[in-house]
Amino acid sequence: MDIYIILALDVINGTASLFLLCLGLAIIFGMMKIINLAHGEFIMLGAYATVISANAGLNIWIAMLVVAPLFVGLVGLVVERCLIRFLYGRLVDSMLATWGLSLLIIGIVTTIFGNTIQGVPTPLGGFSIGAYRSSYYTLFLLAMAVIMMALVYAVMRYTRFGLIARATMQNPAMANTLGVNPARVYMTTFAAGAAITGLAGGLLAPVSGVTPVMGGAYVAKAFITVVGGGAAILSGTLSAATLFGSINQIGAYLTTPVYGEVIVFTAAIVLIRLLPQGISGRFFKGNL
Numbered sequence: 001m002d003i004y005i006i007l008a009l010d011v012i013n014g015t016a017s018l019f020l021l022c023l024g025l026a027i028i029f030g031m032m033k034i035i036n037l038a039h040g041e042f043i044m045l046g047a048y049a050t051v052i053s054a055n056a057g058l059n060i061w062i063a064m065l066v067v068a069p070l071f072v073g074l075v076g077l078v079v080e081r082c083l084i085r086f087l088y089g090r091l092v093d094s095m096l097a098t099w100g101l102s103l104l105i106i107g108i109v110t111t112i113f114g115n116t117i118q119g120v121p122t123p124l125g126g127f128s129i130g131a132y133r134s135s136y137y138t139l140f141l142l143a144m145a146v147i148m149m150a151l152v153y154a155v156m157r158y159t160r161f162g163l164i165a166r167a168t169m170q171n172p173a174m175a176n177t178l179g180v181n182p183a184r185v186y187m188t189t190f191a192a193g194a195a196i197t198g199l200a201g202g203l204l205a206p207v208s209g210v211t212p213v214m215g216g217a218y219v220a221k222a223f224i225t226v227v228g229g230g231a232a233i234l235s236g237t238l239s240a241a242t243l244f245g246s247i248n249q250i251g252a253y254l255t256t257p258v259y260g261e262v263i264v265f266t267a268a269i270v271l272i273r274l275l276p277q278g279i280s281g282r283f284f285k286g287n288l
Contacts, residue, residue, distance in 0.1 A: 230278020
């Protein structure tokens with residue numbers, strides 16, 4: 001019985017972590033149709049912002065929850081103004097440009113910090129279930145995933161900005177006619193997506209080694225989750241993260257972590273083949 005409880009906790013943790021990793025990308029790709037191949041590097045920047053701030057004496061919670069999203073959000077704002085705003089509606093160009101941006105960010109961070117692994121201690125303590133131990137931090141990640149889902153839903157559904165953002169993404173010409181500045185909406189949305197990605201990086205810093213190339217381990221899984229989820233930002237991303245997170249953790253438990261990754265990518269290929277519009281395109285049409 002204990003082993004099943006631990007496995008359930010691992011599945012929950014994997015799902016929550018994957019959802020947090022994908023939420024910012026879902027906003028940028030799902031709403032703005034920008035293929036941001038620098039998504040993994042935004043995660044890495046959030047992790048480094050947390051590590052540097054915490055090692056400088058700042059409280060770990062402030063470093064994770066405040067510094068990381070603010071820093072990466074600012075980086076996203078600069079990137080949107082200097083690069084992305086010229087690439088709307090040009091998927092291939094945006095993919096090539098953000099791939100080059102990812103290489104640039106990796107090079108800069110490597111030059112400054114080197115290739116050594118950095119990290120911060122995991123906050124909160126642990127608990128035991130029989131012979132197995134787990135950390136309360138995994139439950140905190142679950143709580144953060146729920147909070148971020150509720151926050152994004154509330155902003156997009158019930159605020160003026162959410163209404164304007166959704167309208168602008170659907171019909172920018174009409175929004176412009178009604179007095180909305182599409183360029184400003186794009187800028188704000190991209191910066192918000194980057195900030196959420198930075199928050200995910202900050203939250204994962206205590207449980208993963210922080211290196212300049214760490215983003216490469218996340219970007220492929222994030223993209224298949226967002227594509228597998230479909231157009232709906234929240235319902236699609238949550239359903240795909242639950243599916244792929246569960247498959248990954250159960251596959252890793254039954255085999256090895258490497259085979260777990262192979263199994264989840266195979267499942268993604270099958271899902272996209274069967275549901276080319278994603279899970280939300282088949283089951284959650286019209287949902288946010």
